[in-house]
Amino acid sequence: MSQPVGMDHVIELARTGTAEALCEVYALFARDVYSAAYLVTGSVADANDVVQDVFLGLSEAVRRYDGKGDFHRWLNQLTVRVALSRLRRRHRRYEVPLLDNAFPVIPDEEDAIINRIELERVLEQLADHLRTVFVLKEIEGYSHDEIAQMLGISSRNAQVRLLRARRQIRRLLRVGR
Amino acid sequence: MTLFRTLFRRHPGFLELGSYMDEQCSAETANSVRAHLRECARCRNEVKFLRRLRDTARQIPSPRPPEGILERILERRESGERLLLPTEGPVHLPSSSPFRRAGIGVGMVLLLLAGFFILRPAAEAGAETSELKLAPPRPTAGEEIQVAYRPSSRFAGRPGLSLRARYRRPEDGPETRSLRQTVVASLEKGEDGLFRGSFRLPPKVVYALFAVEDSAGEEVDAHGGRLWEILVRDRTGRPLLSALRQRELEWEEASEDLAYETARQIVEYYPNRADGWVDLFRLESRRSGGRALDSLRAVHLARLRALDRSAAQRAAVPPDEMAALAFYARFLGKREVAGRWARRLLREHPDHPQAVQLRVTELVRTLGKDPAALLEALERLWEDVGPAHDLLVLQGFRTALRSGRRVAILSWADRQVASLPWTGLRVATQLAGATGLREEGIERLRAEIARLAAAGDETRALYRSRVEGRMAREGRLRRVRATLAGVLEAAGRPEEALAVLDEALKGSWDAELFRHQADLRLALGDTAAALESLARAAADPAASAAFLDTVAAQVGRRFEREGLDAAVAAARREMADRTLARSVTRRPEGNALVEDGAGRPVALREMLRGRVGVVLFWSRFLPGATEALEELAQLGKRFPDDRVRTVAVTPEGPSAGLRAWLARSGQETRVRYDVNRGAARALGARGSPLFVVLDARGFIRFADAEPEELAVDVAALRAERAVLAAAR
Numbered sequence: 093m094s095q096p097v098g099m100d101h102v103i104e105l106a107r108t109g110t111a112e113a114l115c116e117v118y119a120l121f122a123r124d125v126y127s128a129a130y131l132v133t134g135s136v137a138d139a140n141d142v143v144q145d146v147f148l149g150l151s152e153a154v155r156r157y158d159g160k161g162d163f164h165r166w167l168n169q170l171t172v173r174v175a176l177s178r179l180r181r182r183h184r185r186y187e188v189p190l191l192d193n194a195f196p197v198i199p200d201e202e203d204a205i206i207n208r209i210e211l212e213r214v215l216e217q218l219a220d221h222l223r224t225v226f227v228l229k230e231i232e233g234y235s236h237d238e239i240a241q242m243l244g245i246s247s248r249n250a251q252v253r254l255l256r257a258r259r260q261i262r263r264l265l266r267v268g269r
Numbered sequence: 270m271t272l273f274r275t276l277f278r279r280h281p282g283f284l285e286l287g288s289y290m291d292e293q294c295s296a297e298t299a300n301s302v303r304a305h306l307r308e309c310a311r312c313r314n315e316v317k318f319l320r321r322l323r324d325t326a327r328q329i330p331s332p333r334p335p336e337g338i339l340e341r342i343l344e345r346r347e348s349g350e351r352l353l354l355p356t357e358g359p360v361h362l363p364s365s366s367p368f369r370r371a372g373i374g375v376g377m378v379l380l381l382l383a384g385f386f387i388l389r390p391a392a393e394a395g396a397e398t399s400e401l402k403l404a405p406p407r408p409t410a411g412e413e414i415q416v417a418y419r420p421s422s423r424f425a426g427r428p429g430l431s432l433r434a435r436y437r438r439p440e441d442g443p444e445t446r447s448l449r450q451t452v453v454a455s456l457e458k459g460e461d462g463l464f465r466g467s468f469r470l471p472p473k474v475v476y477a478l479f480a481v482e483d484s485a486g487e488e489v490d491a492h493g494g495r496l497w498e499i500l501v502r503d504r505t506g507r508p509l510l511s512a513l514r515q516r517e518l519e520w521e522e523a524s525e526d527l528a529y530e531t532a533r534q535i536v537e538y539y540p541n542r543a544d545g546w547v548d549l550f551r552l553e554s555r556r557s558g559g560r561a562l563d564s565l566r567a568v569h570l571a572r573l574r575a576l577d578r579s580a581a582q583r584a585a586v587p588p589d590e591m592a593a594l595a596f597y598a599r600f601l602g603k604r605e606v607a608g609r610w611a612r613r614l615l616r617e618h619p620d621h622p623q624a625v626q627l628r629v630t631e632l633v634r635t636l637g638k639d640p641a642a643l644l645e646a647l648e649r650l651w652e653d654v655g656p657a658h659d660l661l662v663l664q665g666f667r668t669a670l671r672s673g674r675r676v677a678i679l680s681w682a683d684r685q686v687a688s689l690p691w692t693g694l695r696v697a698t699q700l701a702g703a704t705g706l707r708e709e710g711i712e713r714l715r716a717e718i719a720r721l722a723a724a725g726d727e728t729r730a731l732y733r734s735r736v737e738g739r740m741a742r743e744g745r746l747r748r749v750r751a752t753l754a755g756v757l758e759a760a761g762r763p764e765e766a767l768a769v770l771d772e773a774l775k776g777s778w779d780a781e782l783f784r785h786q787a788d789l790r791l792a793l794g795d796t797a798a799a800l801e802s803l804a805r806a807a808a809d810p811a812a813s814a815a816f817l818d819t820v821a822a823q824v825g826r827r828f829e830r831e832g833l834d835a836a837v838a839a840a841r842r843e844m845a846d847r848t849l850a851r852s853v854t855r856r857p858e859g860n861a862l863v864e865d866g867a868g869r870p871v872a873l874r875e876m877l878r879g880r881v882g883v884v885l886f887w888s889r890f891l892p893g894a895t896e897a898l899e900e901l902a903q904l905g906k907r908f909p910d911d912r913v914r915t916v917a918v919t920p921e922g923p924s925a926g927l928r929a930w931l932a933r934s935g936q937e938t939r940v941r942y943d944v945n946r947g948a949a950r951a952l953g954a955r956g957s958p959l960f961v962v963l964d965a966r967g968f969i970r971f972a973d974a975e976p977e978e979l980a981v982d983v984a985a986l987r988a989e990r991a992v993l994a995a996a997r
Contacts, residue, residue, distance in 0.1 A: 111343055118339050126334035135702045136335075136673075141759070143334055147342045149354035174354055178759070209637050211325050213667070229291070230326045236291070244815075252899055255287055255935075258319065259895075 099163050109151030118147055124164075125171045131227040132175035134216050142175045149174075172228065172242060179220045214264040218257060225250055226257035285935065286312065290319050399424070399490050401481065401497050409501055410474050418456055418464040418481055424490065430456040430464050430481050433731055437476040439511035443518045447691055449727040456481070475501045476515035478731060486726070486735035491953075496731055510539050517548065528552060543576045543593035550600055566601065573597055577606055588614060592623030625650070625657040629664050640671040648677070656688040663689075666696065670703055678703060693717055694749060701756040711760065714753040721746045737972070740851055744975070747773045751782055754789075763792050778847045778981060780809030804836035808844050810907060810980040841988070848978075848985035852970040857963075861951035863916075863941035866923050871941065873916070873948055874967055880914045881986040882963040883979060886943075886954040887919055889927065895934045897958030900976045902938055904983065912965070912990065913983055918943045920957075965990045 102120060105113040122143065129142035146167075157166055215223055224243070228234045229250075236254075240247040288294040289302040306313050400419040408414050416432055424430060432454040441448065456464035470477065477499040482489040500508045500516060513535045520527040529552045535545040550569050573594075580586045580594060591614040598606035614624050628650060636643040647665045656662060666681040682700060686693045694717050701710025721742065729738030750773035757766035767789040774782055787802035807817045817837065861873040873884070885901045887894045898917060905915045917938045921927055931940070943949055952961045953972055962971040962982045971982050 111346065114342070114346070115339065118342070122334050122339070126338075127332060130332055131329070137702050137704050137707075138759075139332075140335065140338060140704070143338055144342050144345065146354065147339075148345055153354040170354060208325050208328050211322075212329055215326075226326070230323045231329065249903075251287060256896060258287070258322065261322065262318065 103154060103157070103159070103163055106150050106154040114147060114151070117150065121164075121167060122147075124168065128168055128171045128232065129175045131215075131231055132172055132224055133179055134218075134220075134223055138175070138178050142171065142178055145174050145178075146171050168232065169242070172232070176224065176242070179224065210265060211261070214261050217264055218260055222253055222257035222260060225253040226261070229254050286315055286319070290316060290323075399481070399492070401479065401492070403497075403499070407502050407506065408470050408499060410470050411472050413467055413469050416454055416456060416464075416466045416468070419462070420464060420481075421490065423488065424464075424481070424483065425462065427483055428458055429484055430458075431484055431486070432456055432466060432468065433480050433482060434468075435478045435731055436471060436474045437515040437519060438473045439475055439515070441515060441518070443521060450729060450731055451727060453479075455484075470499070470501075475509050475512040476519065478519070480731040482734070486729075486738075489732055489734050491732035507538050508534070510535065510542065510545075513538070541576070541579070543580075543590055543597055546572055546576070547593050547597045547600065550597065554600075569597075569601055570603075573601055573603060573606065577610075580610075586613075588618035588621040588624070591618070592621060595627075596623070620654045620657055622658040625654050626660050629658065629660045633664060640668055644668045644672050644674070644677055651684070656684065659689060666699075670699060673704060675705060678706060679709065693720075694752075698752055698756075707756065707760050711753065711756055714749065714756065717749050718746065718753065721749060736853070743777070747777055747779065747782075751779075751785070754785065758785075758789065763789050767793065776847065776850075778805075778844050780806045780812060780981075783809075800833070800836060801840075804833065805840040805844070807837045808840035810984040841984075844981060845985040845988040848981050849970075849989060852982075852985075853972060854964075855953075855969045855972070857951040857967065857969060858953070859947070859951050861943075861948035863918055863943050863948050864922075865941060866939075868923070873951070876916060877914050877963060877967065879965055880912050881908075881965055881983055881990065883913070883915045883974075883983060884948070884952060884954075884961045884963070885915070885917045886949055886952075886957055886959045886961070887917060888921070888957040889919070889930045893958045895936070897960070897976065898934070898936050898938050900979065901960075902936075904979055907980055908983055908987075912987060916941055918948050920944065920946060920949070962986065 102117060106117050125146050126139055126143050129146075130136065130139035133139055133142065150167075150170075153170060157163070215226070218226065221243075225239055228239045228242070229236070234242075236247045236250045239245075239250045243250065245253075285294065285298065285302065289299055292299075294302070306316060399421040402417045404415045404417075405412070418430065418432075420427075420430070431452045433450055434453045435448055435450045437448065454466035454468040456466040458464050464481075479497040479499075480489055480491045498516070500512045502508050502512070513531055517528050517531040517535070520531065532545070532549040532552050535542070536549050539545050546569065550565075553565050577594060577598070580590060591610050595607050595610035595614060598604075598610065611627055614621060615627060618624055619628070629647070632643060632646045632650070636646055644665070647661065647668060650661060651665060654661070662681065662685040666678070666685045669677040669681040672678075678700070682696050686696055693713070697710050697713030697717055699710070700706045700713060703710070724742055726735065726738060728742065729735065730741075733741065750769050754766040754770040754773065757763075757769060767786065770782060770786050770789065773779075774786065783802045783806040787799045787806060790796075790799035790802055806812060817833075857874075862870045863873060865871050873882075876882070877884075883901065883904060885897055887897050901915050901917055905913075915938075918941045919927070920943050922942050922944050923940075927940075931938075941948075948954070952963075952969060954961055960971070960974040960976065960979060961969060962974050962979065964970050964986045970986060971978075974982055
């Protein structure tokens, strides 16, 4: 696949690894990298660390980029992998979900409008392995096969995790209302 | 379309709908789903929800990286730091157990005969093999109670037994972890073979649960999983409202059947209490899939009208009633009524918990986009009302974290932990992930570990033996240590992280933690020890062949493949030994019969004969059923040979509703029916979803197996079976 105009130059910049080149590449991609890192880890602190690691290791990593796919996509996948490694170390799996216990509200039939702020709150509460699949599929737009490959699970398992994530989100959206 | 066809048509499963949404299904499936959607409003709504969810998720704005990150990267680069990033290969994430999150795996969970406690006087005996009688049969708080226990054969030879209890008072909430269990009476054996003792029901207790055990706590009679109970009643024999409420709270997470029956009982005994009707409607809606059926809704609307009319005619209305009316009306879509009672509650009783809940919700709605302003408003509310409602402390801490203000974060963290002590671990983990508060989080995690390590037998669930209780405590401790190790590693303290992880792995087997241990050992340059950890991770039955190849590639420069294979083989033996060391060996009580789809009785013993068996007890009405069935299906695929048999047992009988539910959930598992709960009693199953693992001889070995440990449990029992077969 040919790169968009100017992308070859950017890749070359990334390869050189000088401070000036790094600043240029950072200016171009920092927001996207940070966004993907934040969505996958669900934590500002972790996202900060992931962004640092990605740009620090980029000049070496880009040497392994074969130029066949879209560079932007490749960088996104790299970010996701670094963020996943961070998650694995973090072991956040034993957190207690928040529940409002007084009068949990049941939404009306038509009350299905999803509030973006609420959804962000709910995503924070999802278990890492579910949020990751949801973010990769629904926001980052990866296919189940790609997600399966990144996470080392089967495509069917990725589908099941997405299903569970959607269900949990639905439940948490209800609880939060 | 007729009602019959509407009820019994086949809906696409969630997976099918999902792949339709994702445009990843065949043209034939897409056509069939499209045709179905034209006819079915429910599935159309489902697709609409999924589309809205995706659209909304894609509108989440990209946050900007904070100032200073580029400078930090350049500094690290200047200092000579270089990183090798993972450009290929999978990154395995630990998956958390839905059961554990729901508190079900470790909580008290019963699948009970609906109405058992309701139709019988409280504290009455009734098990086939043992009997507990209390006198007086309807005690009140503070009263001395005489106990007579007729044991089953397994306790008959014991000189003395203990009665353990768990008490609930009117002010206790839904959280069960903060409640304690205690031995309340020693039971001495009399000449007639009955065990007798006495105890006094403490003041203010309105609901109590009991189990009998031997004096060492090694064996427990939990009344076939049902426990015994006391519901304190008034002089007329009617259960106190607070007693019924406590029972509902006790079982809400554990047994929806019993919680639902209790809610029904509340409105029967106390028909003029609006809060009872709110709860009933909430549970009915949950059982009917998130929305009330039209017929139920009509009943509730009539009830709301009557309650509203009656309250409106009175000059003085208690605040609880106002709150209940406001929420009841809101659930039923009667916004005018809801608004009227909410406004009156806020006007007359602004400090009432539900008024505070409404005030917090309103603040979030109006100031949600401005964390600083929201935090300030919540702070003022706190000064005004204090810990009036959990939502205030939860929202306060959440907003403080978003604001990034250190003093506010710590202050709200302390308030949350003081109000909701069981959230201490979550708070500590969140602090560890917040900028500039990592050390505080680490200290709190260490304090959590110390607290858990010091926890005694009082945290043991009534139905668990001492050994099982210790196992549960150690499992929780292991998980907190794993969390701390992750935080320490992220803080750049790998030696400390490794020490904590080593402690977590003492005497246990967790492939995910072994991988983490290997990472740390490699990072610290101890390649030989890392190989040992990797071999243990690779020995896990869930590890793929590709993982072993990755490990081989990772350590290949230093070790031969044969050396690695030998290490993995040794690790497998070690895994089996450690896993079997935490198993029990208990014979099922009787030969459990279940029914197949045609109503024919089938003996579980015959189904499992000569095989390692995994029996899942589940109910579609309780959370986690779909995930548990998926786990069971995955397990069946992982061990496809004939030496392992998986069985899914539900307390329902076969029905069109159940078949439709299975189809909707994409489940293809063959189900067995345990309508009389004979199988649950025989295997001591106390909940749903719950896995029991049996060895090839038919002994129960893992009575409440953790879903993520099932594969290891089965592999260990298979290894044991092979050893036993070879020895014959």
